[in-house]
Amino acid sequence: MSERVLGSLSLRMGPAQVVFLALLAVLVLGAIVGGAEFMSMETVVGIQQRSAALGIVAIGQTLAILAGSLDLSVAVLISLTSLVAAEMMESGNVAGGVAGALAVSVLVGLVNGAVITKFKVHAFIATLGMTLVIKGVLDHLYDGPAGRVPDSFQRLGYDRIGPIPVSALLWAGVALAVWFILTRTRTGYRIYAVGGDVEVARLSGVRTDRVVIITHVLCSLCAGIAGLLLASRLGAGAPTVGTDGGYDLESIAAVVLGGTALAGGRGGVAGTVGGVLLLAVLDSLFNLLEVNSFFKDVVRGVVIVAAVAVYVRRRKS
Amino acid sequence: MLSMREIDKSFLGVRVLSDISLDAEAGEVHALVGENGAGKSTLMKILAGVHTPEAGTISIDGVPVTFGHPLDAQRAGVAIIYQELTLLPERSVAENVFLGREPTRRGMVDRSAMERQTSKLLLELGESTFGPRDAVGRLSVAQQQVVEICKALSVDARIIVMDEPTASLAEHEVELLYDLVRRLRERGMAILYISHRMREIFDLSQRVTVLKDGALVATRNTADVTQSELVSLMVGRELSHYYPPRAAPEEKGEVVISIRGAGNATLHDIDLDLRAGEITGLAGLQGSGRTELAKAVFGAEPFTHGTMTPLRPRSVRQAIAAGIGLVTEDRKAEGLALRQSVGDNALLVSRAMGRGTAARVRELLSRVRLAPPDPEREVRYLSGGNQQKVVLAKWMTVAPRVLVFDEPTRGVDVGAKAAIHELIRELAREGMAVLMISSELPELIGMSDRILVLREGRLAGELPPGSSEETIMHLAAADEAAA
Numbered sequence: 001m002s003e004r005v006l007g008s009l010s011l012r013m014g015p016a017q018v019v020f021l022a023l024l025a026v027l028v029l030g031a032i033v034g035g036a037e038f039m040s041m042e043t044v045v046g047i048q049q050r051s052a053a054l055g056i057v058a059i060g061q062t063l064a065i066l067a068g069s070l071d072l073s074v075a076v077l078i079s080l081t082s083l084v085a086a087e088m089m090e091s092g093n094v095a096g097g098v099a100g101a102l103a104v105s106v107l108v109g110l111v112n113g114a115v116i117t118k119f120k121v122h123a124f125i126a127t128l129g130m131t132l133v134i135k136g137v138l139d140h141l142y143d144g145p146a147g148r149v150p151d152s153f154q155r156l157g158y159d160r161i162g163p164i165p166v167s168a169l170l171w172a173g174v175a176l177a178v179w180f181i182l183t184r185t186r187t188g189y190r191i192y193a194v195g196g197d198v199e200v201a202r203l204s205g206v207r208t209d210r211v212v213i214i215t216h217v218l219c220s221l222c223a224g225i226a227g228l229l230l231a232s233r234l235g236a237g238a239p240t241v242g243t244d245g246g247y248d249l250e251s252i253a254a255v256v257l258g259g260t261a262l263a264g265g266r267g268g269v270a271g272t273v274g275g276v277l278l279l280a281v282l283d284s285l286f287n288l289l290e291v292n293s294f295f296k297d298v299v300r301g302v303v304i305v306a307a308v309a310v311y312v313r314r315r316k317s
Numbered sequence: 318m319l320s321m322r323e324i325d326k327s328f329l330g331v332r333v334l335s336d337i338s339l340d341a342e343a344g345e346v347h348a349l350v351g352e353n354g355a356g357k358s359t360l361m362k363i364l365a366g367v368h369t370p371e372a373g374t375i376s377i378d379g380v381p382v383t384f385g386h387p388l389d390a391q392r393a394g395v396a397i398i399y400q401e402l403t404l405l406p407e408r409s410v411a412e413n414v415f416l417g418r419e420p421t422r423r424g425m426v427d428r429s430a431m432e433r434q435t436s437k438l439l440l441e442l443g444e445s446t447f448g449p450r451d452a453v454g455r456l457s458v459a460q461q462q463v464v465e466i467c468k469a470l471s472v473d474a475r476i477i478v479m480d481e482p483t484a485s486l487a488e489h490e491v492e493l494l495y496d497l498v499r500r501l502r503e504r505g506m507a508i509l510y511i512s513h514r515m516r517e518i519f520d521l522s523q524r525v526t527v528l529k530d531g532a533l534v535a536t537r538n539t540a541d542v543t544q545s546e547l548v549s550l551m552v553g554r555e556l557s558h559y560y561p562p563r564a565a566p567e568e569k570g571e572v573v574i575s576i577r578g579a580g581n582a583t584l585h586d587i588d589l590d591l592r593a594g595e596i597t598g599l600a601g602l603q604g605s606g607r608t609e610l611a612k613a614v615f616g617a618e619p620f621t622h623g624t625m626t627p628l629r630p631r632s633v634r635q636a637i638a639a640g641i642g643l644v645t646e647d648r649k650a651e652g653l654a655l656r657q658s659v660g661d662n663a664l665l666v667s668r669a670m671g672r673g674t675a676a677r678v679r680e681l682l683s684r685v686r687l688a689p690p691d692p693e694r695e696v697r698y699l700s701g702g703n704q705q706k707v708v709l710a711k712w713m714t715v716a717p718r719v720l721v722f723d724e725p726t727r728g729v730d731v732g733a734k735a736a737i738h739e740l741i742r743e744l745a746r747e748g749m750a751v752l753m754i755s756s757e758l759p760e761l762i763g764m765s766d767r768i769l770v771l772r773e774g775r776l777a778g779e780l781p782p783g784s785s786e787e788t789i790m791h792l793a794a795a796d797e798a799a800a
Contacts, residue, residue, distance in 0.1 A: 184425045193416050196405040203367070203403045204468070205388040205417035266407050 015259020015311045016271035023278045030285045043284055044163055051280035052167035053226045054250055055273065056174050060222025061251040062272045063178060067215040068195040068264030069116060069123040073130040074223040074251060077108055078242030080134050081227030086147025086237030094153050098228060105224030106217055108134070113213030142239040149231055157233035167229055174222060179269040191215055195264025254279055257307050318343045318507045319476050324373035326359055333359050334531045341476060341507035346498060348522035348539065349511045350551060356531040357511050361478045365397040366390035377476070396469030397478040402461050406454030411435040413453050414467045438467040442497060459490035466497060477501060478509040483517060484604040495521065513602045515544050515794045527551055548790045559735070560763030561742035563782055568594045569766070573718050573750040574614070579623025583609045584774045587623065591719055591750040596741065598765025599754045600789050606774040607754045608646055611721045614752065615643035637670055640718035644708050644725055652708045653696050660692030662707050667714040681710045686736050702733020709740060720744065722753045726760060738764060758786040
């Protein structure tokens with residue numbers, strides 16, 4: 001009886017709900033096997049801090065993927081913006097550094113979007129090309145960390161209000177803003193339409209190119225914000241901070257784990273937040289249990305693939 | 318209300334429309350008819366702002382307009398309901414209706430206004446079986462059409478184009494569509510109605526315009542024209558091409574495949590015998606089930622009931638093993654691996670079936686008159702005609718006893734066409750049973766030893782070789798004249 005109720009309940013749930021249910025299950029599991037240590041302030045804060053940067057990037061990636069595109073250049077853009085910010089802040093000009101990093105992001109997003117829509121280059125190739133271009137510039141100009149951010153700016157990365165780090169609040173703010181765009185504005189509706197079927201959107205009078213460009217600008221902006229966050233954590237900019245963190249593929253994995261269709265048009269912010277948290281909690285749990293790091297990757301891989309297989313099955317039923 | 322004057326359009330140097338003029342008045346249903354490829358859809362896409370014409374003018378209420386983007390046409394009050402519905406299955410009815418024009422309040426999309434207005438439109442159209450929040454993907458095709466019409470009404474369209482709206486509707490849904498069209502007409506809209514079906518044209522339209530080969534044949538008041546006049550306007554064309562001689566009676570052999578009472582979701586009560594040495598032509602309108610029949614015989618969309626001897630294939634593999642082949646309608650998507658070589662393509666089937674015949678590839682390529690018979694070239698660089706020859710070679714490697722051709726010469730130039738016709742006849746003469754589908758009636762008449770006509774998933778009748786286009790069209794399209 002209870003099984004049937006559970007079954008029909010789970011049938012009615014969307015992927016976002018499923019991922020949060022899985023998150024809850026992992027948390028309960030963590031509490032059982034990890035005990036007090038898993039529920040300690042340190043762990044809770046750690047999970048939030050670790051997920052904030054990936055979370056912000058993944059929110060941006062959600063936009064690109066929903067519009068039927070994707071962005072591989074977020075990782076190098078994070079490195080680039082961390083350096084731009086840190087170098088400009090060396091003189092103590094925090095506002096200038098922030099503005100500089102965001103301006104670079106907008107530019108990269110514009111170029112990505114324009115190449116994809118105007119030259120009809122597939123997003124995978126267009127953003128891979130952008131990755132190589134930025135990487136070349138970084139490798140040429142830097143061999144290690146550069147610039148310095150003032151202490152006041154470092155508080156973004158380390159301060160917290162009670163158990164909640166400022167970085168997590170920043171992530172929540174970005175997520176809320178994008179959620180608002182997707183569900184309350186025309187732009188959001190059109191992102192879903194373009195990702196659902198670009199020709200249908202065009203024939204309905206949507207300026208599809210513009211929509212794709214806007215999503216790429218927003219996606220790059222999110223990467224820029226993550227770059228700022230990482231600069232504040234490191235106290236400097238670093239040419240490999242983005243690629244070392246694997247933010248390109250990790251962000252795509254988190255989006256997909258959150259139930260957003262890689263083909264576009266279906267999904268949303270909530271699922272991505274759940275996906276990022278699930279990955280972070282799994283990570284904490286593995287650290288706590290001192291699981292071999294290779295095994296960790298195996299489990300993460302299986303979780304992501306299994307999740308997508310489950311979503312596909314549910315859609316068919 | 319609408320006036321299109323002297324419209325010309327070419328694609329890649331091929332003239333597809335020349336000097337077409339068309340009017341539509343408020344409160345009028347103007348039917349647009351013509352065979353496949355006559356240019357109806359292109360003309361309508363020009364009106365929708367999807368294509369831009371090379372010459373000619375469009376004016377609405379006497380004001381000349383130019384459409385560079387579908388949005389321009391929408392703003393000018395033109396709405397198109399395409400044959401392939403342009404809706405997003407994942408999104409709700411209201412979201413689809415207002416796609417691209419979502420109402421906003423203080424910068425935010427006003428969902429409740431959107432749903433309220435959609436409900437109002439649905440009510441006006443007498444639709445109560447679904448609501449604005451339902452996901453479009455869950456609706457029937459007929460219901461989705463209502464959503465499309467809501468979309469048109471919500472932009473205050475005054476000119477509505479319907480491209481074969483009944484093609485995918487069930488019989489009882491057609492009546493509902495009639496009601497809808499009449500309501501739209503009463504609201505003072507001009508409706509351009511594209512259809513193949515005689516009954517609809519005579520039931521609904523006040524005027525009818527006939528297009529053929531991209532040119533205007535005539536515009537008539539529907540009341541002043543008879544069905545057979547209309548059919549001759551549509552087809553009236555001389556056979557311009559020599560066809561190989563038909564099979565002599567002694568060349569027709571035994572029955573190779575015999576189908577009795579077979580059917581599936583789209584086909585009903587199919588009785589069909591295919592004889593060795595005989596070319597059986599299959600005629601029918603778009604949506605009559607021609608391709609579905611080909612795919613059923615070939616096991617790609619199998620029959621679900623009825624008998625077929627020697628074997629009712631449940632999969633493509635079974636059909637091929639039983640000696641049945643299909644030359645598909647869309648050779649680029651279904652017939653060939655475009656980026657692979659001629660040789661690899663020619664061996665697709667025999668390799669798949671585990672029969673190696675690599676040694677014979679060159680021989681086969683010259684047999685199908687591929688010029689040059691070079692197995693190394695990538696198929697995508699070949700002309701349509703040569704590609705089709707490669708498809709033929711692909712089947713000849715496994716020597717099927719039955720070969721089904723679905724539109725064997727679509728997109729093929731005249732010279733290659735004659736070569737393909739000869740090849741098909743040659744294969745028949747060697748004892749193959751051939752089932753050939755073509756929407757090009759002269760070809761069907763020229764090639765077939767007998768002609769079967771499909772209508773709405775059923776065989777409507779059999780005609781002797783050399784029947785006229787008129788007879789075939791009547792049987793395929795007309796309801797009263799067929800009797």
